[in-house]
Amino acid sequence: MNMKNLKYLFLIFNALFTSMQSYSQEWSWGLKATGDTQYPYDYSAEINVDYEGNIIIAGYYQKNFSLGSYSLFTEDGHYSDIFLSRVNKAGEVEWLKHVETGSSYDEGIGLAADDDSNIYLTGSKDARIMVSKYDSFGNLIWNQDFNNEHEGYGRTISVDQFDNVYVAGGIGSAFFLAKLDYDGNTMWKKDISVSSSNGCNVTDIAVDAIGNIYFVGVFSVNMLMLDDFVLEHDGGSGDDTFFGKIDTDGNFIWVKSSSGKTTDNPQIALSSDNSLYLSGALFTGITFDNLSVEGICCQQPKPYIVKYQTNGDIAWAKAGYTTYAERGVTNDIKVDDNGNFYLSGTYYTTSGDGENESYLEGYNSLGEHLWRIEMDMRSSDYSHGIDFDNNGYLYNIGFNYSTNFIDKNQYSTLSTIGVGKLNTVSSTNKRTPRPDSKRLVQVCNIEENISLEAKGENIRWYNDPLLSSLVSAENIYTLTDATTDTLYVTQTINGNESWPKEVIAYFSDLPQEPLIVENDTLKAPNGSNFKYQWLYKGDSLVDGTQSFVLVDSTNNYDLFSVLISELNCFKTLKQIEIINSLDNELSVNDIIFYPNPSSGEVFIQANNRYSSDAFITVYNSAGQRIISESVAFFNSTLIDLSSYPNGLFFFNLSINNDSETFRVLKH
Secondary structure (H helix, E strand, O other): OOHHHHHHHHHHHHHHHHHHHHHOOEEEEEEEOEEEEOOOOOOOEEEEEOOOOOEEEEEEEEEEEEEOOEEEEOOOOOOOEEEEEEEOOOOOEEEEEEEOOOOOOOOOOEEEEOOOOOEEEEEEEOOEEEEEEEOOOOOEEEEEOHHHOOEOEEEEEEEOOOOOEEEEEEOOEEEEEEEEOOOOOEEEEEEEEOOOOOOEEEEEEEEOOOOOEEEEEEEOOOEEEEOOEEEEOOOOOOEEEEEEEEOOOOOEEEEEEOEOOEOOOOEEEEOOOOEEEEEEEEOOEEEEOOEEEEOOHHHOOEEEEEEEEOOOOEEEEEEOOOOOOOOOEEEEEEEOOOOOEEEEEEEEEEOOOOEEEEEEEEEOOOOOEEEEEEEOOOOOOEEEEEEEOOOOEEEEEEEEEEOOOOOOOOEEEEEEEEEEEEEOOOOOOOOOOOOEOOOEEEEOOOOOOEEEEOEOOOOEEEOOOOOOOEEEOOOEEEEOOOOOEEEEEEOEEOOEEOOOEEEEEEEOOOOOOOEEEEOOEEEOOOOOOOEEEEEEOOEEOOOOOOOEEEOOOOOOHHHEEEEEEEOOEEEEEOOEEEEOHHHOOOOHHHEEEEOOOEOOEEEEEEOOOOOOEEEEEEEOOOOOEEEEEEEEOOOOEEEEOOOOOOEEEEEEEEEOOEEEEEEEEEO
């Protein structure tokens, strides 16, 4: 056989092999919801899958919604509420929860999970952006609504290795992106308004281990100003795509835009080798940097895929694979640790009759098409979110008329939400999960050592989050220095090291000192993280939650005690030390507060024997310090309480190492 024939034989074999790859993917199972009103449009359903194949799904519904053996009911047939559910890898529903959203529609939703199986949900409540964190059983841990300040809905959400949370969304009139800490507190927000009600939308984000954020969205205003970066619209009608990088402190690093009209839902994914993959749909054509993708006839949408490096350098830009007149849009993109990426989307088979078919497909890191599977039921079918496990399976959430979501030959009367598990007949390497370890390990006795334990494979402990300083390669690491410290622990499976998990070793140093009596005030030692509960004869005092308590004139000080706590450590103090202020240089007879009671302004006057400066600290009735300042005692000193609510205030004066506490009533 000559070389020419060998060449043709190879091409034929390669084509057959590619064809076998393209059509050998099979559904493993499908799960279909039932209910009255579920809308397949917009971006109203999401999915997240862990390393083992356990699935979290979320979406909007009205009136009633059933999945597996669980059902939800609501009387509101106008606004939508959110369902949240966990499904195991066999397709069995483990739980289904209702999330109240008030006066909200099904306009957008975002879903993420961490390696401890905590769930992060963003969407809308009363038409305002909200973020919630749940445990693996669907129990609420915290909720953040940004004081109801931001209209619209959260559309995309992600977490970093420290379990900081990043959320983007809005209503179309601003660039909105926020960072929350582990406890849901807002660390920073980017809320940049534009001059149009639909002028700017952030549609997707991806976050790396240390909290750099990669974003993509669309804008239609003539000029989009993002801090020091200015993007100009190409002048045509419709949306341009923009994308970029923000560091973990909220600073824009680089921002770019494409030229050419696009659909309003571009997506972004980040690979382990620091590559960015963008997907979306164009109309007449689109250009990224100097690389262009041509459009098709008659303003029909056509999918595109683009690869960038995280420094903003472009690698390639291509048209997505299509099967019907090059038409189609993309709805989601995910990339595995091999650099292979997966798309979900919809394509249009007939112009004008509203017929949509859904698809899933795979590509390699070069953008070469590997396989495609379609749900062509000749009805309106929509494929929304996708995710994958570590065992070669791709999971999809969407809407169709199939009775079980995956069989296009079995019809139901309603298009409802469903989930399907697809065997990709290939590896789908997911990021190695972090090891199982407590985030906070506390020791109440500083004379004890702390032993930190992590469960997993090939454990490594580091001193820094960038993993440059290895301190141990054992499952148990013992700290011998009794100081609070932060360690970072990873596991490595099949040569792939996980993100580090932050482990805080916390030594509590609860005080041993006695309680102090000064005139009518009983004081406990101060600590920035201490909590207090005062007791009298063993019974809790209702208002006794600050570091001091008023005891009036009594000699029964031994009937008082205080329980001091710091996180999970507790200590009760009873021992009393009485300080006789009459022996101190600072005397109550020498200090005058007037007027007392006061409507706001309080003057302090001392007699002439105090020639040195004093230090005044003012506490409110909750024990919170509100004022601290130095004063010259030979003059009358004004303390203004006008901006504070009425109540009892405590003035602590310190002079020449002596101190005294006075009470002032504001009314």
